Amino acid sequence: MTDDAYLFLADTTAGSGWQGTPVSLVGELECLETPAVRAWLDAHETDVASPVLRIVPPEQTGMIPEDAERLPVPLDGEELERVRRAGATDPVAAVEEELLAYRDSKEGRDDLLHKALAAGIPAHRIVELSGVDPTALPTPPRP
Known part of the structure:
Protein backbone atom coordinates (compact mmCIF):
# COMPACT_ATOMS: atom_id res chain seq x y z
CA MET A 1 0.00 0.00 0.00
CA ASP A 76 -4.37 16.58 2.79
CA GLY A 77 -6.63 14.94 5.39
CA GLU A 78 -9.82 16.73 4.36
CA GLU A 79 -9.26 16.03 0.67
CA LEU A 80 -8.60 12.37 1.39
CA GLU A 81 -11.87 12.11 3.33
CA ARG A 82 -13.76 13.63 0.39
CA VAL A 83 -12.16 11.12 -1.99
CA ARG A 84 -13.12 8.24 0.29
CA ARG A 85 -16.70 9.43 0.74
CA ALA A 86 -17.20 10.13 -2.96
CA GLY A 87 -16.11 6.58 -3.75
CA ALA A 88 -18.14 4.86 -1.06
CA THR A 89 -21.36 3.07 -1.84
CA ASP A 90 -24.48 4.64 -0.35
CA PRO A 91 -24.82 2.12 2.53
CA VAL A 92 -21.11 2.39 3.39
CA ALA A 93 -21.19 6.19 3.19
CA ALA A 94 -24.19 6.29 5.52
CA VAL A 95 -22.49 4.08 8.10
CA GLU A 96 -19.27 6.11 7.81
CA GLU A 97 -21.28 9.27 8.56
CA GLU A 98 -22.64 7.54 11.67
CA LEU A 99 -19.10 6.59 12.73
CA LEU A 100 -17.99 10.19 12.40
CA ALA A 101 -20.98 11.33 14.48
CA TYR A 102 -20.15 8.65 17.06
CA ARG A 103 -17.04 10.59 18.08
CA ASP A 104 -19.36 12.97 19.93
CA SER A 105 -21.58 10.30 21.51
CA LYS A 106 -21.06 6.94 23.17
CA GLU A 107 -24.67 5.74 22.83
CA GLY A 108 -25.20 2.58 20.83
CA ARG A 109 -21.48 1.94 20.44
CA ASP A 110 -21.61 -1.83 20.09
CA ASP A 111 -24.54 -1.77 17.66
CA LEU A 112 -22.80 0.82 15.49
CA LEU A 113 -19.51 -1.09 15.47
CA HIS A 114 -21.31 -4.30 14.46
CA LYS A 115 -23.23 -2.40 11.78
CA ALA A 116 -19.98 -0.96 10.37
CA LEU A 117 -18.31 -4.37 10.23
CA ALA A 118 -21.40 -5.88 8.62
CA ALA A 119 -21.38 -3.12 5.97
CA GLY A 120 -17.87 -4.22 5.03
CA ILE A 121 -15.99 -1.22 6.40
CA PRO A 122 -12.42 -2.32 7.21
CA ALA A 123 -11.46 -2.30 10.89
CA HIS A 124 -8.74 0.33 10.37
CA ARG A 125 -11.32 2.65 8.78
CA ILE A 126 -13.78 2.14 11.65
CA VAL A 127 -11.06 3.03 14.14
CA GLU A 128 -10.08 6.09 12.10
CA LEU A 129 -13.65 7.40 11.82
CA SER A 130 -14.98 6.56 15.28
CA GLY A 131 -11.90 7.07 17.39
CA VAL A 132 -12.43 3.77 19.24
CA ASP A 133 -9.52 1.71 20.44
CA PRO A 134 -8.88 -1.12 17.95
CA THR A 135 -9.22 -3.66 20.77
CA ALA A 136 -12.79 -2.42 21.35
CA LEU A 137 -13.96 -3.70 17.96
CA PRO A 138 -16.20 -6.76 18.23
CA THR A 139 -15.07 -9.98 16.65
CA PRO A 140 -17.11 -10.54 13.48
CA PRO A 141 -19.26 -13.67 13.55
CA ARG A 142 -17.89 -16.64 11.64
CA PRO A 143 -19.93 -17.75 8.61
Whole structure:
Protein backbone atom coordinates (compact mmCIF):
# COMPACT_ATOMS: atom_id res chain seq x y z
CA MET A 1 0.00 0.00 0.00
CA THR A 2 1.17 3.52 -0.75
CA ASP A 3 0.60 6.75 1.18
CA ASP A 4 -0.39 8.62 -1.98
CA ALA A 5 -3.73 8.70 -3.69
CA TYR A 6 -3.60 8.07 -7.41
CA LEU A 7 -5.09 9.81 -10.39
CA PHE A 8 -5.59 7.50 -13.33
CA LEU A 9 -7.31 7.32 -16.67
CA ALA A 10 -10.13 4.78 -16.69
CA ASP A 11 -11.15 2.75 -19.67
CA THR A 12 -14.79 3.81 -19.84
CA THR A 13 -15.43 1.52 -22.80
CA ALA A 14 -14.62 -1.60 -20.76
CA GLY A 15 -17.92 -1.39 -18.91
CA SER A 16 -16.85 -3.94 -16.34
CA GLY A 17 -15.79 -3.57 -12.75
CA TRP A 18 -15.15 -0.66 -10.51
CA GLN A 19 -12.88 2.00 -11.93
CA GLY A 20 -12.30 4.56 -9.20
CA THR A 21 -14.15 7.78 -8.47
CA PRO A 22 -14.49 10.45 -11.14
CA VAL A 23 -12.46 13.46 -10.01
CA SER A 24 -15.38 15.70 -10.91
CA LEU A 25 -17.39 14.13 -8.03
CA VAL A 26 -14.74 14.93 -5.44
CA GLY A 27 -14.55 18.69 -5.85
CA GLU A 28 -11.47 20.87 -5.82
CA LEU A 29 -8.16 19.27 -4.93
CA GLU A 30 -5.00 21.34 -4.52
CA CYS A 31 -2.90 18.78 -6.37
CA LEU A 32 -4.89 19.38 -9.56
CA GLU A 33 -3.31 22.82 -9.86
CA THR A 34 0.30 21.67 -9.51
CA PRO A 35 2.60 21.86 -12.54
CA ALA A 36 3.19 18.08 -12.42
CA VAL A 37 -0.50 17.21 -12.57
CA ARG A 38 -1.22 19.89 -15.20
CA ALA A 39 1.61 18.52 -17.37
CA TRP A 40 0.38 14.94 -16.91
CA LEU A 41 -3.16 15.94 -17.91
CA ASP A 42 -1.86 17.87 -20.91
CA ALA A 43 0.31 14.93 -21.99
CA HIS A 44 -2.79 12.72 -21.98
CA GLU A 45 -4.93 15.38 -23.64
CA THR A 46 -7.49 15.46 -20.86
CA ASP A 47 -8.65 17.80 -18.10
CA VAL A 48 -10.15 17.63 -14.61
CA ALA A 49 -13.72 17.58 -15.96
CA SER A 50 -13.11 14.48 -18.09
CA PRO A 51 -15.17 11.42 -17.14
CA VAL A 52 -12.09 9.21 -17.65
CA LEU A 53 -10.05 11.00 -14.97
CA ARG A 54 -10.46 8.98 -11.76
CA ILE A 55 -8.95 9.00 -8.29
CA VAL A 56 -8.51 6.36 -5.59
CA PRO A 57 -7.35 6.68 -1.98
CA PRO A 58 -4.11 4.94 -0.93
CA GLU A 59 -5.83 1.80 0.35
CA GLN A 60 -7.49 1.19 -3.05
CA THR A 61 -4.54 1.64 -5.41
CA GLY A 62 -4.43 -2.11 -5.99
CA MET A 63 -7.76 -1.79 -7.78
CA ILE A 64 -6.35 0.41 -10.56
CA PRO A 65 -6.22 -1.56 -13.81
CA GLU A 66 -2.62 -2.58 -14.55
CA ASP A 67 -2.52 -0.91 -17.95
CA ALA A 68 -4.02 2.40 -16.79
CA GLU A 69 -1.99 5.59 -16.98
CA ARG A 70 -1.53 6.71 -13.37
CA LEU A 71 0.01 9.46 -11.28
CA PRO A 72 0.54 9.52 -7.48
CA VAL A 73 -0.81 12.66 -5.81
CA PRO A 74 -0.57 13.86 -2.21
CA LEU A 75 -3.83 14.84 -0.51
CA ASP A 76 -4.37 16.58 2.79
CA GLY A 77 -6.63 14.94 5.39
CA GLU A 78 -9.82 16.73 4.36
CA GLU A 79 -9.26 16.03 0.67
CA LEU A 80 -8.60 12.37 1.39
CA GLU A 81 -11.87 12.11 3.33
CA ARG A 82 -13.76 13.63 0.39
CA VAL A 83 -12.16 11.12 -1.99
CA ARG A 84 -13.12 8.24 0.29
CA ARG A 85 -16.70 9.43 0.74
CA ALA A 86 -17.20 10.13 -2.96
CA GLY A 87 -16.11 6.58 -3.75
CA ALA A 88 -18.14 4.86 -1.06
CA THR A 89 -21.36 3.07 -1.84
CA ASP A 90 -24.48 4.64 -0.35
CA PRO A 91 -24.82 2.12 2.53
CA VAL A 92 -21.11 2.39 3.39
CA ALA A 93 -21.19 6.19 3.19
CA ALA A 94 -24.19 6.29 5.52
CA VAL A 95 -22.49 4.08 8.10
CA GLU A 96 -19.27 6.11 7.81
CA GLU A 97 -21.28 9.27 8.56
CA GLU A 98 -22.64 7.54 11.67
CA LEU A 99 -19.10 6.59 12.73
CA LEU A 100 -17.99 10.19 12.40
CA ALA A 101 -20.98 11.33 14.48
CA TYR A 102 -20.15 8.65 17.06
CA ARG A 103 -17.04 10.59 18.08
CA ASP A 104 -19.36 12.97 19.93
CA SER A 105 -21.58 10.30 21.51
CA LYS A 106 -21.06 6.94 23.17
CA GLU A 107 -24.67 5.74 22.83
CA GLY A 108 -25.20 2.58 20.83
CA ARG A 109 -21.48 1.94 20.44
CA ASP A 110 -21.61 -1.83 20.09
CA ASP A 111 -24.54 -1.77 17.66
CA LEU A 112 -22.80 0.82 15.49
CA LEU A 113 -19.51 -1.09 15.47
CA HIS A 114 -21.31 -4.30 14.46
CA LYS A 115 -23.23 -2.40 11.78
CA ALA A 116 -19.98 -0.96 10.37
CA LEU A 117 -18.31 -4.37 10.23
CA ALA A 118 -21.40 -5.88 8.62
CA ALA A 119 -21.38 -3.12 5.97
CA GLY A 120 -17.87 -4.22 5.03
CA ILE A 121 -15.99 -1.22 6.40
CA PRO A 122 -12.42 -2.32 7.21
CA ALA A 123 -11.46 -2.30 10.89
CA HIS A 124 -8.74 0.33 10.37
CA ARG A 125 -11.32 2.65 8.78
CA ILE A 126 -13.78 2.14 11.65
CA VAL A 127 -11.06 3.03 14.14
CA GLU A 128 -10.08 6.09 12.10
CA LEU A 129 -13.65 7.40 11.82
CA SER A 130 -14.98 6.56 15.28
CA GLY A 131 -11.90 7.07 17.39
CA VAL A 132 -12.43 3.77 19.24
CA ASP A 133 -9.52 1.71 20.44
CA PRO A 134 -8.88 -1.12 17.95
CA THR A 135 -9.22 -3.66 20.77
CA ALA A 136 -12.79 -2.42 21.35
CA LEU A 137 -13.96 -3.70 17.96
CA PRO A 138 -16.20 -6.76 18.23
CA THR A 139 -15.07 -9.98 16.65
CA PRO A 140 -17.11 -10.54 13.48
CA PRO A 141 -19.26 -13.67 13.55
CA ARG A 142 -17.89 -16.64 11.64
CA PRO A 143 -19.93 -17.75 8.61
